[in-house]
Amino acid sequence: MRRSPIQLTIWRGLAASLVLVFVLLAVGCDDGGAAFSGRQAMNHLRTQVGFGPRPVGSEANRRTSDYIAQVLERNGWQVEFQEFTQGGLPIRNVIATKGTGPLILLGTHFDTRPVADRDPVDRSQPILGANDGASGTAVLLELSRVISPKVTDRYQIMLAFFDAEDRGNLNDWPFSVGAEYMAAHLEIAPRMVIVVDMVGDAQQEIYYEWNSSLVLMEHIWHIADTLGYSQWFIPRYNHAVIDDHIPFVRRGYPSVLIIDFDYTYWHTTQDTLERVSADSLQRVGIVLQTLLEGEPFASNPAAQ
Ligand SMILES: [Zn+2]
Numbered sequence: 073m074r075r076s077p078i079q080l081t082i083w084r085g086l087a088a089s090l091v092l093v094f095v096l097l098a099v100g101c102d103d104g105g106a107a108f109s110g111r112q113a114m115n116h117l118r119t120q121v122g123f124g125p126r127p128v129g130s131e132a133n134r135r136t137s138d139y140i141a142q143v144l145e146r147n148g149w150q151v152e153f154q155e156f157t158q159g160g161l162p163i164r165n166v167i168a169t170k171g172t173g174p175l176i177l178l179g180t181h182f183d184t185r186p187v188a189d190r191d192p193v194d195r196s197q198p199i200l201g202a203n204d205g206a207s208g209t210a211v212l213l214e215l216s217r218v219i220s221p222k223v224t225d226r227y228q229i230m231l232a233f234f235d236a237e238d239r240g241n242l243n244d245w246p247f248s249v250g251a252e253y254m255a256a257h258l259e260i261a262p263r264m265v266i267v268v269d270m271v272g273d274a275q276q277e278i279y280y281e282w283n284s285s286l287v288l289m290e291h292i293w294h295i296a297d298t299l300g301y302s303q304w305f306i307p308r309y310n311h312a313v314i315d316d317h318i319p320f321v322r323r324g325y326p327s328v329l330i331i332d333f334d335y336t337y338w339h340t341t342q343d344t345l346e347r348v349s350a351d352s353l354q355r356v357g358i359v360l361q362t363l364l365e366g367e368p369f370a371s372n373p374a375a376q
Contacts, residue, residue, distance in 0.1 A: 105220030108361045110354025112217065116143070117202065117210035117272065117353070120182070121345055125198035126205060127186035128236045128249075129161035136182050137164050140213065140233050144168040147216045149231070154257070158236065158249055165250045166233040168216060171224025174263040177325075178215070178229070178360065179251060179316050180208030181237030181269060189242075190339035197341050201238075202348050204338060207272030209233060211357050218357075223364045230262075234316050237269075248316045255319035264288060264369075265327040267317040271356040272348035273332045278356075279310035283321055284328040291369055292328060296359050304355055310334070330356060 119139060123132040137153070144151045149168035156163055166182075184201030188194065199205075212231050219229060232254055240247030251267075266288075271278070280289050289307070296305030310333065317329040332352075337343045363369075 105222070106218045108214055108218050108354060108357035110214075110350035110352075110357065113210040113214035113353040113357060114348075114350040116213040117206045117348065118345065120206040120209060121200055121202050125186075125200055126182065126184045127198055128163060128183050128239050133183055133235065134164070136209075137166050137233070137235065140166045140182060140209065143213050144216050144231065149216055154250075154254060156253055159243070159245065161236075163235045163250055163253070165235055165254055167254070168231040168233075169228065170219065171226070171228045173225075173227040175228045175230060175260045176364070177232060177258075177262040177265045177320070178212055179232040179234055179254075179265065179267045180212050181205060181234040181248075181250065181316055182209045183235050183238055183250075185238040185339055186242060188339055188341045188343075191341050194341060199339060199341060199343050201343055202345050203270050203272045203335060203343050205238065207270060207348055207353060208268040211268055211271060211353055211360070214353070214357055215360055218361055219364060226368070227263075227364070228260075229364070237316050240314070247314050248319055251316035252319040255323055262320070262325050265317060265320040265325050266292075266330065266360070266363075267315060267320075267327070268330045268356060268360075269315055270331050270333065270335055270338070272352050273335050274347060274349040274352060275334075276304045276332055276349075276352040276355065277334055278305050278330060278332045279308055279334075281329045281331060281333075282309055282312035283314075283318060285326045288326050288328045292330070292359060292363060295362050295366065296355070299355075299358060299362065301355050301359065304352075305359070 126133045154165040184205040185199045188199045234250035236249035239245040293307040317327040320327040
């Protein structure tokens with residue numbers, strides 16, 4: 073017998089529906105929990121930008137750290153503020169902890185640069201920091217929702233939101249004041265430190281960074297490749313960047329900075345919502361989630 077074209081179409085439709093049901097069941101049964109959502113991350117990004125420029129010591133900066141703490145607590149994390157002053161200004165890191173086991177630290181900065189000192193037109197204004205400040209924070213906030221017991225049963229995860237990264241070279245301030253303070257007060261040596269910054273560029277290109285651990289970068293960029301992201305995660309060295317990973321690199325912890333440093337609007341008044349995309353946030357979030365949920369990784373083979 074021969075099936076008519078209409079019967080064939082029905083059979084194909086049924087077969088496709090069955091495949092879909094199996095896929096949905098498989099996803100539902102995975103104890104990895106919820107998947108990272110770029111759209112949710114974008115909501116966190118928009119909220120931060122809605123507070124306005126968020127330089128150290130500003131009201132908007134304080135509202136941002138309050139917001140970060142609220143989201144983390146809502147997602148079931150133990151949250152603490154790490155507060156101190158520098159140059160007469162209050163500084164407040166937000167640190168969230170969950171799980172037991174070797175420590176993995178993921179960090180980002182939430183403050184924004186007080187002046188757009190690379191702006192071609194007006195260098196007197198503060199930057200809005202849709203990418204530089206809000207993007208890394210948005211990714212780690214959404215990650216705080218999706219990190220599952222599969223991860224926290226194996227590791228102690230710390231999510232660190234640093235204040236005072238981006239006042240460097242202004243009024244004799246260094247960069248990474250918040251991260252330096254946290255690194256100096258860490259009581260446990262982290263197995264790995266991953267810092268994300270400026271990851272939201274709609275024209276995303278993330279290269280190896282010279283101050284980061286090569287072993288760790290190879291591992292992360294390989295994960296990106298297996299996810300089909302090789303167009304955006306390019307395993308070649310490009311920039312050397314001074315950022316919040318440096319205080320941890322100096323202390324000998326395996327550390328990596330995930331940054332897209334080819335961003336035309338860096339430290340300009342044009343670092344706005346139009347320059348960033350949910351897809352870019354999603355790729356970085358999925359890579360981090362896959363890394364944490366994957367097989368234990370020896371970031372320092374010599375010490376094993
Ligand atoms: Zn910056």
